[in-house]
């Protein structure tokens with residue numbers, strides 16, 4: 001194990017423990033006892049919250065914003081793909097070298113999506129009004145992560161820079177808006193409790209009373 | 210809240226167009242308000258309703274029930290909404306110079 | 315506005331008191347993607363940053379970050395953490411009360427799923443704890459607390475009106491024996507009213523009396539406590555909200571009613587049916603449902619028969635946000651109209667995706683922001699116009715009042731009706 005492996009592992013552990021704490025503390029918090037008689041049923045609503053309700057056809061934030069939405073999805077896919085490569089490279093699991101090039105190119109293009117979103121944030125008046133320094137740095141770290149992974153894969157150079165960069169990203173997650181990664185599943189869950197109990201999710205058969 | 214100008218006369222009104230100071234009200238003001246909201250020329254029946262609302266309010270500090278108003282003016286319920294297209298609250302009470310009633314009106 | 319530190323403390327304490335897993339989750343989820351603007355009728359109308367739903371989230375989430383997170387304490391401006399200062403408070407009053415209908419449309423469409431209207435209400439609760447509810451809204455709340463109904467109707471006036479309506483009902487052929495029973499014990503249905511009905515628009519009471527008569531229902535109205543509204547839901551004051559629910563709860567108990575039926579209203583049923591049991595921390599021993607659901611049941615069970623040919627004019631439906639998107643009463647009104655109207659046309663979008671009429675969120679009661687209320691309704695006016703319908707039916711008296719104004723303002727030339735009126739018009743007596 002190199003020094004950089006150790007740094008990466010430490011950063012990962014710190015990040016994972018704080019994120020998990022954040023998650024568990026929230027889950028463990030008191031929630032209001034809700035004795036209202038349900039109209040709908042909750043389990044199918046929970047399932048729907050993570051599936052059908054996420055469909056871009058159902059959400060105006062997707063279907064009224066196709067370019068941004070598409071860029072956003074690719075950008076997020078790129079982040080997960082970079083984490084996948086980080087795992088491969090850090091654990092020393094060998095993958096056929098023939099995968100490096102296409103993966104690198106893929107990540108370079110998803111990084112471009114991240115860059116486009118960053119530019120939109122910096123240029124559009126509406127987005128600037130809604131943004132804090134944290135929003136820019138969060139994007140830069142996540143986009144940069146993909147760039148560094150791509151460069152590592154394409155150049156076949158050492159992994160030190162990647163591991164260092166990834167460590168920064170790990171450490172930044174729990175203290176920034178990147179923590180939405182921790183809260184996202186919970187958000188969907190709470191929304192499902194709300195809409196499920198009230199019979200709004202999943203949408204009933206149309207006029208099928 | 211704001212002012213409205215009808216026929217060169219200026220009125221202080223609340224956000225919903227009810228007179229800010231109900232005491233500046235007189236018959237001329239009523240007619241101006243009525244022309245402004247599309248009620249049009251006030252006839253005798255209009256006046257019966259308006260006068261009743263006005264007197265009721267001066268005495269009780271609230272708008273009368275639509276029932277009382279129908280009975281006082283000797284009209285059927287349906288007619289109130291025909292006489293005052295904006296209804297008894299935002300129509301008749303406003304023209305009678307009352308402040309806006311609370312609730313869903 | 316200058317607010318004393320003492321009052322600010324009260325606002326902050328309230329935020330801490332209300333901190334549940336759900337609240338904490340939603341306060342941490344917004345990613346500032348800014349895509350929600352196009353789902354909000356305020357932003358669509360004005361295009362101003364302050365109306366972005368994401369910005370409304372940030373108004374309260376920024377305060378949360380400042381007082382409840384590590385980064386907010388050490389590097390507030392980096393993450394947009396914000397003191398609860400006078401400037402922030404002014405901004406909140408302007409936008410949280412004056413620029414949001416709590417219609418929840420943005421919530422359904424948010425990229426992440428942040429419950430934006432829930433956060434807006436929590437922010438309102440903070441403002442209410444600091445005594446900053448806009449005067450007109452507060453006065454409607456106060457009227458309900460002190461007089462037992464939000465219009466301050468004296469009991470005698472209510473009774474006179476109901477007796478008068480009953481007499482009038484007897485002149486309708488087929489309804490010579492119809493009743494408006496008062497304070498009857500042990501009946502099946504305890505019905506409620508929006509005080510606006512007895513005060514100014516009683517046709518819907520007669521209409522419901524006809525429907526109950528046709529269904530051969532055992533029902534009653536209480537003259538002690540009958541108000542279906544709960545403006546404390548909109549002011550944000552949970553203490554008063556609970557008190558109002560408790561009164562209705564007690565009344566249903568006193569009259570030993572089996573079913574509490576909530577009159578045509580959006581926020582009232584939301585407050586009573588959904589939030590109420592949580593506010594008073596007691597499950598209801600009776601069934602609570604909206605009159606729309608009840609009428610759908612009557613049709614399904616064959617208890618009333620309707621002839622759609624009796625309502626021939628083209629008709630469209632406005633879904634009240636709190637009833638549809640946040641109450642699941644979505645297919646019932648359509649089912650009713652299928653049986654009660656010959657020419658029903660949907661507006662687009664509809665159901666849980668409908669746009670607010672503009673009068674929600676207590677906007678109708680807040681004269682302070684009346685100008686905005688009418689301007690943002692242009693969207694709804696266009697929606698209605700595109701259907702070409704002659705009648706707009708909506709099961710909410712608040713929406714009705716707003717739509718009456720919209721009708722005039724945008725010269726739509728339509729009639730606005732309650733669901734009960736449409737059903738009563740279509741009744742076929744056996």
Ligand code: SF4
Pocket residue numbers: 353354355356357365366367370413414415416417418419420421430431434670
């Ligand atoms: S709840 Fe409605 S009015 Fe408020 S921000 Fe969301 S869409 Fe806009």
Ligand code: SF4
Pocket residue numbers: 061343344345346347348349350351367368371423424425426427428430
């Ligand atoms: S869509 Fe949701 S996550 Fe995006 S800015 Fe709006 S509230 Fe925040």
